[in-house]
Amino acid sequence: MALITEHLQRGGLIEASWVRASAASFPRHTHDEYVLSANLQGHEQIWLDGRHHDVPPGAVTLYNPLAVQGSAFGPQGVEYISLHLSPDALREVVAEHSLDNSSGHPVFTQGVLNDPALLKAIVEFATCDAPQEQEETWLALLCQLLEQGTAHRDEHSTGVRHSIAFMREHLHRRIELEELAAVSGLSKFHFVRCFKKATGLAPLQYHMQLRLIEARQQLRAGLHPLEVAQRLNFYDQSHFINAFRRVMGVTPNSYWSRLHRPA
Structure with missing residues (x-):
């Protein structure tokens, strides 16, 4: 690879x-x-x-x-x-x-x-x-x-939208499927089915993506990767590194170094 x-x-x-x-x-x-x-x-x-x-x-x-x-x-x-x-x-x-x-x-x-x-x-x-x-x-x-055609926004169901809002409020910890289903007002089965149909990802996978987006924003702001991993409560540094690299193609340290290298 x-x-x-x-x-x-x-x-x-x-x-x-x-x-x-x-x-x-x-x-x-x-x-x-x-x-x-x-x-x-x-x-x-x-x-x-x-x-x-x-x-x-x-x-x-x-x-x-x-x-x-x-x-x-x-x-x-x-x-x-x-x-x-x-x-x-x-x-x-x-x-x-x-x-x-x-x-x-x-x-x-x-x-x-x-x-x-x-x-x-x-x-x-x-x-x-x-x-x-x-x-x-x-x-x-x-x-x-802007010459490209625009599209209508896809409206998620109310339950899915509520669950995404809950995810955004809890980026600094892992959340449980039961919590998200309760927020959505759906059974776990119907929640997972509706969420994946609406977004293309399972709910906990989507929450991980939102956490990695937050990690990227904190790295841009100058926080060191170790501090970012601690702030977002990744259970160990290697888990954070592997999750970030799968999405960004580089490690958090490499991404941070490129952004904040001396001029």
């Missing part, structure tokens, strides 16, 4: 990475940002919305915040650029430049896109080294992204 991630740039708005992978995979997981990727070489296999899709060279993948996705890379290898865009910051930039009249966070039609112009905009933004041109390439990318 080979997975090499080169961190290109970071900030409150966006993180960019250049990824080379072969015989590797990411299990089903989610992020709190929009995830936009340009496939440069090789074929990626993704799982999204209950279906498997092939991502050929030249294609773009687009995921809305908290979309559950998985991916796998064959032994022939894949190379792609991945961008993680903050929803709140994206909304602010859109409003500042009057790029869209809708309120709230855009909800795009997600999945595999055949859009050469968007692919080109991603590559130009990620490879731009001239500071005076970075804003221009970013706005060009944003405008191209």
Whole structure:
């Protein structure tokens, strides 16, 4: 298994990475940002919305915040650029430049896109080294992204939405299935069935994803990985490391080091 991630740039708005992978995979997981990727070489296999899709060279993948996705890379290898865009910051930039009249966070039609112009905009933004041109390439990318069609938000059942709110309130500990079912007002059987149908993940797996999102935010804020593991009550450091690496492709320490390396 080979997975090499080169961190290109970071900030409150966006993180960019250049990824080379072969015989590797990411299990089903989610992020709190929009995830936009340009496939440069090789074929990626993704799982999204209950279906498997092939991502050929030249294609773009687009995921809305908290979309559950998985991916796998064959032994022939894949190379792609991945961008993680903050929803709140994206909304602010859109409003500042009057790029869209809708309120709230855009909800795009997600999945595999055949859009050469968007692919080109991603590559130009990620490879731009001239500071005076970075804003221009970013706005060009944003405008191209907003050309994508929007989709209606899927409304979870009341019970599922209540359980997710409960999960968010209890990121610093493990929770039991019985607790979540009680919050949802459903039996455990019906709760698990409705939750997995709505999100693509079982409830406790989804809660783990939310905890890892919180871990990533704390690492960005400068907290050391050991402190993050303790704050979130992972029962041991190796459990935290393995869970984080399965989703991010790097260990918490590597992720923290890249973000806070001396200039």
